[in-house]
Amino acid sequence: LYSRGNWRAPFRYNAWRPGVRIAPxxxxxxxxxxxxxxxxxxxxxxxxxxxxxxxxxxxVDYRRGIVLDVMRNFYW
Structure with missing residues (x-):
């Protein structure tokens, strides 16, 4: 259920933190x-x-683009 898998996004990794605004x-x-x-x-x-x-x-608050919480290495 939490397996790593081979998941890649079309953009580079960013270590987001709560409170920052990110692009849609x-x-x-x-x-x-x-x-x-x-x-x-x-x-x-x-x-x-x-x-x-x-x-x-x-x-993410998807209306404003604000990160509310982060769980790092969840799929690791």
Whole structure:
């Protein structure tokens, strides 16, 4: 379930931190985790989504592009 897999994005890795604004290309729908309960992630609040960014999982406010939370090496 948490296997590494061979996952690559069309952009380079960035170590995001909460509070920064990121471009929409980093949190587009193709990167959304649609079943966060399956990975035991906390529920996302309104207007927020869990997104995979390489081996990290980030919680993003998709209306403003603000990173709310980061879980590093989640898929490692």
């Amino acid at each position: 290309v980093y949190f587009g729908q193709r990167y959304w985790i649609n079943d966060p309960w399956r990975y035991r992630l906390p529920p996302a609040r309104a207007n927020a989504r869990w997104v995979r960014h390489y081996n990290d999982v980030i919680l």
